[in-house]
Amino acid sequence: MKNKDTNLHVRGESCFVDDFPCPAGVLHAAVKSSAIAHGTIKRIQIQNAEKLPGVKRILCAPDIPGENQIGSIIQDEQLLADHEVHFIGQPIAIVVAETAEIAREAVELISIAYKEKPAVVDARIAAKNGQLIAPPRTFSCGDTDLAWAQCETISSGSTETGGQEHLYLETQGAFASLKEDGGLQLISSTQGPTAVQRIAARVLDLPMHKIEVDVLRLGGGFGGKEDQATPWAVMAGLAAICVRRPVKLILRRHEDMIMTGKRHPYSSDFKIGLTQDGKILAYEATYYQNAGAAADLSTAILERTLFHASNSYYIPNVKATALSCRTNLPPNTAFRGFGGPQAMFVIESAIVAAAEKMGVDASSIQEKNLLKDGDELPYGQIMAACRIKPCWQHNTERFNWHEKQRDVQEFNQKNKLVKKGFACMPVTFGISFTNTSLNQAGALVHVYNDGSVSVSTGAVEMGQGVNAKLRTVAARTLGVNPESVRIDSTNTGRVANTSPTAASSGADLNGHATRIACEQIRQRLIEFAAATLKTESENITFENSRILVSGRENDLTWNSLVDSAYWARVSLSAQAHYATPKIHFDKSKEKGHPFAYYSFGTAAVIARLDCIRGTFIIESVDIVHDLGTSLAPKVDLGQVEGALVQGIGWMAMEDVVFSENGQLLANTLSTYKIPDIYFAPEKIQTHFLENAAHPAGLFHSKAIGEPPFMYGIGAWLAIRNAMKAFRPQAEIPFTAPFTPERVLMALYPK
């Protein structure tokens, strides 16, 4: 099925926040933020800024009518800093002016005097100082202390993974307008409309029902707009209330980069022990998560790190400890994979370290330890319907791994200054919000009496194609042509108390809710049709907007049936709620069954390294991925490819560089580089595991958004193998991303 949005995109007709026609009288806001990473504000001078013609109002913390608090899980973050500042880019004041340019000029005229305090940017130092967001957590099974004695090979080491800027192409932004009764409408580029509504209500001292948040679509989110779209919408709302005019607030790219958090950098230690034949017996890891200056979603992300400590492997003895460390960087936040990628990089590094010690190929250890049904994961969930081995097997056969490995070896023998590396990456990713309560969704479906259908849910379209999937669900359930289904904007007035569109679960949760709502309407219509046609309900089916009786066509069409049902006073609307069954987790024991199911897949990557210049190209990536029975294969394919390239970017290009005093150095697109069309792999082949229906899934499908991101780790491993082919003795730290600099310096040690 075609994605309706795409048709608008190619014509430039799709609307993003900054594209809506502005009403008369609209004002524009810009944000003044902290210039220092840690300290106290001594004085804020706004007189010069206020005098600038066109400036309407300058708002600081005392102007906030409610609570100056935007923290969601832990309440430790102010909307506007009133006394202490904790990172460079922390908002302090808002200028409201006739134009965005005037507002920005006025921002420059605000002068702030600070008393500086020492800044900490390193997670391990923060941990040493006891600056933790929450107490450390440990997941364990078996007894590692006892297991070491039985291990033939033990390897230990440290790893570093860098941050990652989301770089959604549409920057953060919002538009606020007043309602007659002092309420607000907020148009926001957010993945979490309810979060915006809840926090706006808290900050502006309004009941939630006076705040309507509407989201049409996002120009990319990737987690960066899960929690961190909120402040800008709340600021626009605050400004609108204070000046009694509509206000737009759109961040420019460099403001967005400086003021918002990114993927969490992790610094980790590992110790791994294996038997002689390569079975992993024991694994210990300690993760130091660099949370930045406020909790944001860090503790939830940390939890997912622990869940994915052992990736796709069965390890009987595990002890994984994670610390969320408070530093003076912008609060780091959700980003595709949500702590999972960071954990997987550590276990894969550990396997590489062990393989090197044992003189074997890492892929042989990977393969030997893959999970199977009945294996218990360190947090107590028992593997069921495990498909990691079929994915591995399929990949080796379908894409001829052995031949590829041989080709790589031959190439390396022939070429002295160009080397290739081959590596595999299995991924097992748990699907569900790890916070069980969030696994719920609502849908509101209307059938209008002309037969057209409108669906509202809590899901936000941000390019991942959730709308296309919801349309499929509604069309299939109602038996109507997809063309007659429209997915409406995400609006807190239509569907309330929504979870953010995140954790790859947007289509699953909201799709089920949509299905249930549509089933209700269908049932009513079936009964009405049966009565009209004087037959039994069981005989009636709807297909392609036609009404079939015992499989045979009939005069009655969907449109005529709906119209008669309306006149017969049958309700054509339904609201439904869905909560994922059977999931639970006990934090006091760190055991439970947190995931509805798992997503599985494998990738094989070949990298080509220029050993003169330290540059590299990803030559090919072959993927076998299990996505159940896809609801929208082309949408899912796009998710696999997009996530893969983003993952490779994280592993082999994108370098979030901060100075020692907390200044973001790569703060524009000219210094922060993300994959372009030439950097993307020369060849990507994706195969969806066949006969992989997932009975518990939405029409047997599986979630797709995040898992393929972690295939990017395979690129890092492949580049490393190519480096080793050039210089077998090279000491290559387990540090990501690889950049031409890191590669060259490792190839040519002093």
Place this chain on the structure above:
Amino acid sequence: MLTFYLNQNKIATSLHHGTVLLDFVRRESRLPGTKEGCREGDCGACTVLLGEIADEEIKYRAVNSCLLPIGSLAGKHVVTIEGLNLRENTLLQNAFVDEHASQCGFCTPGFILSLTDFLLNNPTLNFEEAILAVAGNICRCTGYESIKRAIKLLLTEVESRIELSLDKRVPELVRTGQLPEYFNTIPQKLARLEFDVEPENPGKIVAGGTDLFVQQADKLLKQPLQFIDDGQQSREIYRENDQCIVGASATMEEVRKTPVFREILPEIDTYSKLIASKPIRERATLAGNIVNASPIADFVILLLALEAKLILQIGSASRTVDLHNFYLGYKKLDLQEDEHIHNISIPIPNPGFKFNFEKVSRRTHLDIASVNTAAFFAVEENKITDARISAGGVAPIPLLLKNTNAFLQDKIIDPAIVESAMKIAAEEISPISDVRGSAEYKRRLLQQFIFAHFHTQFPELIGAEVLA
């Protein structure tokens, strides 16, 4: 009044000429299809087509509207995504829809515009050239694979459905429903357009604007500007005796396409791919690259190795400076107030010379170099009779490696002299650590490049052993 055409509409505006086109189309003209992703030429979301009459024919090229001041538009035709839409989707638009080559959609109009440039200008319509056309467009969602599929689909569709000759692309694309009708009327309309040629008022010189309008755009709105990219004359590139003369407002792409320049640098297409993106190169001038005075300016590095000279002018007075003497210190130039570059003069070397350009940046394409270098060698029977190696990113100014060059003079090429040259080069530079790399790395990289110059140009003499 500044007058130009925007899609099918005539525009007359008195806004400050430093207003960037992106703001003009989005705010003044309320055409929101053109997107803002960075305002610094690095994402391509703001791509538009700029059409102008040259040699009695209208030529369109994709450019970044975020760096294009409206002062450069007098008498030209600007096309945004809205100006490409027909009632039905074009083959290009449909290819994107069919292959799901758009996810969030924010980047998509930019891709469509860049590929329209490709359809309008590319002689052979092959896949590699299409990729080159979108190399300045960043997409965060798709991983580009579906975009590549869409391009392949487009190429098959175009091949099977329309016959495209090179000289009448506009009318042919109109006839086949790939461009709106109004395109056919634009040349006459532009010819009839009256626009005051602004008096040569003193002010900040704006050439392509690709350097000036990155981040400084707001300040430029408050000062007088002098646009020099108009006069056809100043864009000329021609041979004069044994020199290639490049006019002050000749762009990187114009230079690349000129036969006399290609004679000097036959590999310029390869080097070009490593410099900015096509839309930037379509605007960026060599003179701007020189005056911008970035220590890693790519064209400066090429021109240093080619022994280029600058012809500078104030009023009618002119003087000539060797390019390597033009740089006095970090962003300090031998250029008077009110003086400007009139021409660049490049000696055409005797046949048989060797030339190589090397650049490494964090990302290979559309990125600023960590270090770059060019090498010119004249060689007789393995003896170097002339060596000019330049290097950027290793000193406060773009550098000629004087000691290395002097050392190489009259040497017979062998691994030992290459190793020595690598050492000497490393000693005569003074790189600093910054976001593009540590000093240590830049030093290492330059040494690798010195090896690469010899290894690529004299592979039979200099093999891999040197690096072992």
